[in-house]
Structure formats: structure tokens, C-alpha cells
Amino acid sequence: xxxxxxxxxxxxxxxxxxxxxxxxxxxxxxxxxxxxxxxxxxxxxxxxxxxxxxxxxxxxxxxxxxxxxxxxxxxxxxxxxxxxxxxxxxxxxxxxxxxxxxxxxxxxxxxxxxxxxxxxxxxxxxxxxxxxxxxxxxxxxxxxxxxxxxxxxxxxxxxxxxxxxxxxxxxxxxxxxxxxxxxxxxxxxxxxxxxxxxxxxxxxxxxxxxxxxxxxxxxxxxxxxxxxxxxxxxxxxxxxxxxxxxxxxxxxxxxxxxxxxxxxxxxxxxxxxxxxxxxxxxxxxx
Amino acid sequence: xxxxxxxxxxxxxxxxxxxxxxxxxxxxxxxxxxxxxxxxxxxxxxxxxxxxxxxxxxxxxxxxxxxxxxxxxxxxxxxxxxxxxxxxxxxxxxxxxxxxxxxxxxxxxxxxxxxxxxxxxxxxxxxxxxxxxxxxxxxxxxxxxxxxxxxxxxxxxxxxxxxxxxxxxxxxxxxxxxxxxxxxxxxxxxxxxxxxxxxxxxxxxxxxxxxxxxxxxxxxxxxxxxxxxxxxxxxxxxxxxxxxxxxxxxxxxxxxxxxxxxxx
Numbered sequence: 354x355x356x357x358x359x360x361x362x363x364x365x366x367x368x369x370x371x372x373x374x375x376x377x378x379x380x381x382x383x384x385x386x387x388x389x390x391x392x393x394x395x396x397x398x399x400x401x402x403x404x405x406x407x408x409x410x411x412x413x414x415x416x417x418x419x420x421x422x423x424x425x426x427x428x429x430x431x432x433x434x435x436x437x438x439x440x441x442x443x444x445x446x447x448x449x450x451x452x453x454x455x456x457x458x459x460x461x462x463x464x465x466x467x468x469x470x471x472x473x474x475x476x477x478x479x480x481x482x483x484x485x486x487x488x489x490x491x492x493x494x495x496x497x498x499x500x501x502x503x504x505x506x507x508x509x510x511x512x513x514x515x516x517x518x519x520x521x522x523x524x525x526x527x528x529x530x531x532x533x534x535x536x537x538x539x540x541x542x543x544x545x546x547x548x549x550x551x552x553x554x555x556x557x558x559x560x561x562x563x564x565x566x567x568x569x570x571x572x573x574x575x576x577x578x579x580x581x582x583x584x585x586x587x588x589x590x591x592x593x594x595x596x597x598x599x600x601x602x603x604x605x606x607x608x609x610x611x612x613x614x615x616x617x618x619x620x621x622x623x624x625x626x627x628x629x630x631x632x633x634x635x636x637x638x639x
Numbered sequence: 640x641x642x643x644x645x646x647x648x649x650x651x652x653x654x655x656x657x658x659x660x661x662x663x664x665x666x667x668x669x670x671x672x673x674x675x676x677x678x679x680x681x682x683x684x685x686x687x688x689x690x691x692x693x694x695x696x697x698x699x700x701x702x703x704x705x706x707x708x709x710x711x712x713x714x715x716x717x718x719x720x721x722x723x724x725x726x727x728x729x730x731x732x733x734x735x736x737x738x739x740x741x742x743x744x745x746x747x748x749x750x751x752x753x754x755x756x757x758x759x760x761x762x763x764x765x766x767x768x769x770x771x772x773x774x775x776x777x778x779x780x781x782x783x784x785x786x787x788x789x790x791x792x793x794x795x796x797x798x799x800x801x802x803x804x805x806x807x808x809x810x811x812x813x814x815x816x817x818x819x820x821x822x823x824x825x826x827x828x829x830x831x832x833x834x835x836x837x838x839x840x841x842x843x844x845x846x847x848x849x850x851x852x853x854x855x856x857x858x859x860x861x862x863x864x865x866x867x868x869x870x871x872x873x874x875x876x877x878x879x880x881x882x883x884x885x886x887x888x889x890x891x892x893x894x895x896x897x898x899x900x901x902x903x
Contacts, residue, residue: 401823402820402823405815405816405819405820406694406786406819406855406856406859406861407691407694407695409687409690409691409861409862409865410687410688410691413677413684413687413688417676417677420676420678421676455862457862457865457866457868458680458683459679459680459683459768460677460678460679460680460684463678463679464678490866492768492769493768495679558678559675559678560676560678563678
């Protein structure tokens with residue numbers, strides 16, 4: 354073997370070794386625990402000193418990381434390959450840090466609104482974040498619109514809701530927001546309003562994982578709306594609330610039988626409220 | 640000085656640095672597809688990524704060109720032939736500085752054009768909530784270039800007294816990092832909370848450093864460009880004057896120190 358051939362052979366061998374190690378390496382990275390993928394981010398007050406003049410970029414990168422983490426988990430939930438619940442606390446911490454670095458970043462507010470409310474029911478945290486964002490994004494009607502929805506639908510604070518809807522209307526100039534401001538002064542048709550809200554959110558969404566999430570929730574609420582209509586028809590004709598959902602199905606007031614897309618079972622509470630064993634979340638069934 | 644400037648510029652092109660930048664600028668082509676991952680602000684993300692890429696490339700250029708240019712000349716003993724020519728050492732320092740500064744301006748122009756095409760592509764596909772302010776994007780790039788030209792001045796000052804490239808490279812990077820946070824430290828020191836935890840000596844030392852070190856935060860107009868927010872004109876003009884005067888001080892100090900330096 355000549356001395357000029359030997360390095361060539363060694364180079365080929367090294368390439369083969371590289372190809373051999375890539376297979377287990379890629380498998381390892383693919384199956385890394387999700388918690389490791391989300392990682393830990395220091396507090397914004399410390400972290401901002403390390404970002405130099407790249408705060409807006411790092412903020413976007415952090416938000417992208419959370420969105421991709423959530424997207425990956427959501428896909429697995431849909432495929433039913435994993436029952437893990439996302440690390441919402443970790444996601445919230447990273448989003449808060451990202452928004453401290455760049456308080457103008459709309460992706461952060463939008464994404465936080467989507468999971469802090471529906472998924473983890475942290476309405477106060479969501480509203481605090483939205484009100485923080487309103488100080489910076491003074492032109493944006495979405496933030497008061499979200500806050501208005503949270504106050505009315507989740508917190509039943511109709512005075513506050515009307516205040517925020519009015520603000521959204523002033524910024525957007527849309528009649529819809531002004532009419533919502535009036536409508537939220539009284540508690541009525543909550544499910545229909547949630548359907549209107551979710552339809553609007555799903556239509557404007559381009560991230561497939563988040564869109565899918567909205568669509569599933571929308572489907573569930575449409576089923577709730579069907580049950581409510583059947584319940585109201587029963588009450589109108591009999592003068593009393595039905596005891597169970599099966600009564601409504603048996604009387605042919607609702608057909609086909611409602612299906613919870615989260616895998617739970619719908620039922621009627623003693624006061625007639627429609628609930629589900631899934632609590633409108635994957636893995637929420639007890 | 641003009642000859643040194645041209646030689647410096649030619650040297651940079653001879654080292655194929657411009658080709659390297661062009662290869663990096665290729666990254667800008669992929670920005671619209673990367674930005675499309677954003678949920679609600681595709682164009683804004685496109686502007687963020689473009690400005691960050693330009694800023695990062697110019698940081699590398701200012702640190703490495705500014706910190707190694709004079710050191711390389713001394714190491715290769717080019718300076719011996721230069722100092723024997725009928726040009727002053729001041730002209731040599733100024734020529735070097737303006738050669739690198741001109742290259743940074745050229746880089747900012749080329750990358751800026753590529754970035755604006757990328758941003759235009761993104762904004763056509765996903766119109767932003769607020770119209771893109773092209774003037775603000777240009778201002779952000781110009782002020783970024785200005786910031787890194789000032790940093791070249793820092794690198795030249797350190798090169799004028801150093802015998803290796805370690806001090807200029809690491810010193811410039813450190814001053815860059817510190818320069819981006821001096822304002823935050825200053826603001827913190829003027830809060831009631833700091834009075835309880837920061838002693839008077841530390842506070843005074845920090846204030847001396849605040850006035851001594853460059854304040855690079857004021858050159859960062861990225862947020863204004865990304866979200867189409869109009870900055871205060873007075874603040875921008877003050878920053879411009881501050882940058883010009885600070886760079887002049889750095890250059891004059893560099894030429895004074897280099898003039899007294901013993902060449903062996």
C-alpha cells in the first residue's frame with residue numbers, strides 16, 4: 354500500500370464510521386424526552402444581559418422553540434402515540450422571558466392566550482400578560498379583544514369585558530367589537546360566543562398545530578351547543594330540566610349522539626350545565 | 640492616508656473576506672421561509688432575522704478586521720516599510736480605520752439590499768398588521784454599521800498598545816458586551832431598590848465606567864424598524880453626534896499611542 358493511498362482509505366473509513374454513528378445519534382435526538390427539549394431559561398432580568406443587541410432575535414427564537422415543542426406534542430396527542438401533558442409552566446416561563454426581551458412580539462401574546470386560558474385556566478396570568486402587552490402594542494386591537502373574551506367568558510366580569518371590547522372597537526373600528534362590548538354586559542349565549550371566538554381564531558391561524566387545537570375545541574363546543582339546544586327544547590316542552598343526556602338521546606331530541614373529540618363523555622350537571630369527563634383536554638379524563 | 644485606506648481595502652478583498660460574507664448573505668435568502676413559521680408576525684420576524692443576521696456579520700467583521708489588521712501588519716513586518724515612507728503614523732492609523740469602516744459600509748449596503756428583498760417577499764405573502772417602514776429599516780442598518788465602526792475604533796485603540804491579537808479581539812468583544820448593557824446598569828443604579836444593595840463606592844465606580852465605556856444600546860434601532868415605531872428624532876441625532884465624537888476620540892487616542900509605540 355503506497356503512502357498516498359493510505360490517507361484516502363482512512364478518509365473513506367472515517368466517512369463510513371460517521372454514517373454508522375449517525376443512525377443511533379439521530380434516533381437518540383429524536384426520542385429525547387420532551388422536557389429536555391424545552392430546557393431551562395434563566396429569569397429575564399438576568400438573561401437580558403447576555404443577549405447584547407440580539408434581544409428581538411433571541412425572543413423570537415425562544416418563542417419558536419416553545420411553539421415547536423407544543424406542536425410536536427400536539428401531533429403526538431392527535432396520533433395518540435404519547436399521553437404526556439405539555440410542560441405548561443415551562444412554556445409560560447419561556448414566553449414571559451421572551452416578552453420581557455421583546456415586549457412587542459405578537460406571537461408571544463397570541464400563543465400564551467391560546468394555552469394559558471383554555472388549557473391551564475390561568476386567566477389572571479393571561480390577562481396580566483395581555484395588559485402588559487397593551488402598554489407596548491398600543492395600536493393592536495387583538496390584545497384588548499383577547500382580554501375582553503377572558504373577562505367575560507372565563508371570569509364572568511362583564512364590566513371589565515365591556516371596557517376591553519370597547520377599547521378593541523376603538524382600535525379596530527370594527528362594529529363587531531362594539532356590539533360585543535354591549536353584549537357582554539349581560540351573561541347570555543356563552544357557548545355561542547365561544548364558538549364565534551374560536552371560529553375567528555381558527556380561521557386566522559396558520560400554525561397547523563395551533564389551528565388543529567382550535568378546530569378540536571370548536572368541534573367540542575359545537576357539540577355542547579347541540580346538547581344545550583336539545584336541553585332547552587326539552588325544558589320548553591316539559592317544564593323541567595332533563596336528568597341525563599341519555600334522556601335527550603332517547604327522546605330523539607339530539608341525533609346523532611354527541612361525541613367529545615377529546616375522548617370524554619358528555620353529561621348534564623344537576624343545574625343543566627353541559628360538562629364532559631375529558632374537561633375539554635386530552636388526557637383530562639379521570 | 641488615502642493610500643493606506645486603499646491598501647487596507649484591497650487587503651480585505653484579497654483575503655476573500657467579501658466572498659465569505661456573500662456566502663453568509665446566502666442565509667438571508669432563506670429568511671422568508673424561516674419567518675413563515677411565525678404565527679402572527681411573519682414580516683416582523685423576517686425583519687428581525689434579517690437585521691440580526693446583518694448585525695452578527697458586522698460584529699464578526701469589526702472584531703476580527705479591527706483587531707487583527709494592525710497586528711497582522713506588525714507581525715508581517717509591513718509596518719517597517721510603511722513607517723519609513725513619507726506618511727505619518729497618524730495617517731497609517733486613520734487609513735487603516737477608514738479602510739475597514741468603508742468595508743463595513745459596503746457590507747451593510749450589500750446585506751441591506753439582500754435583506755430588503757427578503758422582507759419584501761415576506762410582506763407580499765403575509766401582509767403585516769402595520770405597513771413596513773423602509774426608512775426605519777435603512778436607519779437601523781445604518782446605525783448598526785455606525786455602531787460597529789465605533790467598535791473598530793475600540794479595536795484599533797487596543798491594537799495600538801497590544802503586541803498580540805488576544806487583547807484586541809477579547810477586549811473588543813468584552814467592550815461590545817459591556818457596551819450593550821451599560822445603560823441598563825445606569826438605569827438600575829438610579830432606582831430606589833439599588834440604594835439598599837449597592838454601596839456608594841461601587842455606584843460611583845459604575846458611573847465612571849458608564850461615562851468611559853461606549854453606550855452601544857442607543858444605536859440599536861431594531862425594535863423601531865421591526866414594529867414600525869417612529870423613534871425620537873432628537874434621540875437619533877444625539878446618538879449620531881455621540882457616535883461620531885466617541886469614534887474621533889478613540890481614533891485620536893489610537894494614533895497618539897501608536898505614534899509613541901516602539902517598533903522592534
